Amino acid sequence: MKVLVPVKRVIDFNIKPRVKADGTGVETAGVKMSMNPFDEIAVEEAVRLKEKGIATEVVAVSVGVQQAQDTLRTAMAMGADRAILVLTDVAVEPLGVAKILRALVAKESPDLVLLGKQAIDDDMNATGQMLAGLLGWAQGTFASRIEIADGKATVTREIDGGLETLTLTLPAIVTADLRLNEPRYASLPNIMKARKKPLETIAPADLGVDVTPRLTIVSVAEPPARQQGITVESAADLVARLRNEAKVI
Amino acid sequence: MAVLVFLDHESGIIRQASRSAVTAARALGEVHALVTGDASVAEAAARIDGVAKVLRAAGAAAAHELAEPLAAVIADLAPAYTHIVAASGASGKNVLPRAAALLDVQPIPDVVSIVDADNFVRPIYAGSALATVRSSDAKKVLTVRASSFDPAPAEGGAAPIEQVTVPDGPALSAFVSIALSQSERPELESARVIVSGGRGMQNEENFKLLNPLADRLGAAIGASRAAVDAGFVPNDYQVGQTGKIVAPELYIAVGISGAIQHLAGMKDSKIIVAINKDPEAPIFQVADYGLVGDLFDILPQVEAALDKAG
């Protein structure tokens, strides 16, 4: 079984993003970038499937700028076998990413595409579902558990009221939620080995995909700041203020 | 033309968040509601104030709000609508992007404000910035944040109900089981007061120390990711960028440091109270009222003060 894992290069989750002064976006120059945390979880799951003998090959894919190579090397250091960079300087929307992935699926014929449930920069939570729609495949989103057997994937999903379990006919799309696993750290020898693993670069046009965005950013602004609060001295003072000042209890 | 709103339900009850989606959609045109499930769900939808027509997708294929058949139904109905809207809960986020792909549309998730028919405001980077985006798609597909729109009244409407057919297709996925967290407390997304605990609660047993406070305030109980990951409480308690987005009248954060991913889920609350032993904890930067000290000392004191105040 072949597994395709799309990974996105995003601003590191520890960094507080700053809105650019001209209101056109968020400052990314000179900011630490890392693999989207949900995608680390997806890579980890794919590698575990390989270690269990269920997956035979794990292919990492990224759509983005040249530096997304680093993200792909990280995926290979974690255990992916090879990588594909779809090189583009434009910010591709989930619809465009899904179309690129559909074209790669046609080339690679994976049985499972494992994505993150959302990228922590644009927070769209859309790409996996859109790819599933374009391919006409089953989807299991927000997965906290995956089991593969007899041509089916059994997926437990984190939903608003608790957990739901579905079976999906393979090939299928699964998106990873936080509690699917704890991703490993790549060891130094594996980081060295990853440098020698194959990394292929292609252009969206090679795949015949038009990635023209449908959404235009009109403006990007800081959210309104909250008013400075106060420190209260005692529980009694807190309760009195909640009652008389804030009037919320 | 009208607006199609997908209303999701849990155990036959339409979620309050979906009634907020009705309010958002009314700004865009006449509201037609799409529901699945029993006739009683469609009847409840018909009574929601502001719903002009109910479309009921019945039968096995539409049960459990499975994404594959539901997205196909939405794509089938789409030609009659300018906008397709749902609340940005687990169900809307599961189904709408798939339907959008079938329509060759880029969806607009987590809308917090509707400027006009083409322009929408949505948070990005865990709410660190608000982006106004303009869609050039002929049809718009959006999910809206319940915390930004008042729920439409559950009663007041008398809309006609029509059946819609689920297009034929292979059964790609099948429902196996559901495990809902049992709780007598209000739902997180609609609660007026929320008491949330973090890693500072130390373990599952101690986390229960929040119950007496929540009981006194009629509050829902939430948690940070750290508390969920450590197994103190189930996943559906998680508040934050990747959990639930809430904006109650009062949010009390107990033993939560205030990482941006947590703040993303609660910083629009009207009043925020933080109880934490570390005066430098970032949660104090968003708190209206901060109480510095050991939560295990403070919790009983707050309960006693509430009892005394009556």
Ligand SMILES: Cc1cc2nc3c(=O)[nH]c(=O)nc-3n(C[C@@H](O)[C@H](O)[C@H](O)COP(=O)(O)OP(=O)(O)OC[C@H]3O[C@@H](n4cnc5c(N)ncnc54)[C@H](O)[C@@H]3O)c2cc1C
């Ligand atoms: C300030 C700002 C300005 C922007 N300006 C523009 C603009 O002018 N034009 C424009 O088109 N877009 C623009 N974008 C959007 C673009 O940067 C986003 O990447 C895009 O919308 C994807 O959304 P997402 O990553 O949240 O997808 P999600 O659907 O949340 O991602 C889910 C999963 O899909 C996979 N995935 C997603 N993207 C990739 C990828 N590139 N490579 C590999 N796997 C991937 C990953 O597995 C990921 O976990 C802008 C975004 C911001 C924040």
Ligand SMILES: Cc1cc2nc3c(=O)[nH]c(=O)nc-3n(C[C@H](O)[C@H](O)[C@H](O)COP(=O)(O)OP(=O)(O)OC[C@H]3O[C@@H](n4cnc5c(N)ncnc54)[C@H](O)[C@@H]3O)c2cc1C
């Ligand atoms: C991709 C991604 C997504 C994420 N999504 C979310 C999300 O949706 N929601 C979320 O919450 N987090 C999320 N996180 C995690 C987030 O970054 C933080 O790790 C998490 O919120 C920390 O939880 P905490 O505040 O409970 O724990 P900690 O940061 O460990 O804070 C515990 C606090 O308790 C205080 N404390 C300890 N003992 C006591 C005591 N006896 N009395 C008083 N105070 C005490 C400490 O001073 C400390 O401030 C996400 C992270 C990533 C990478």
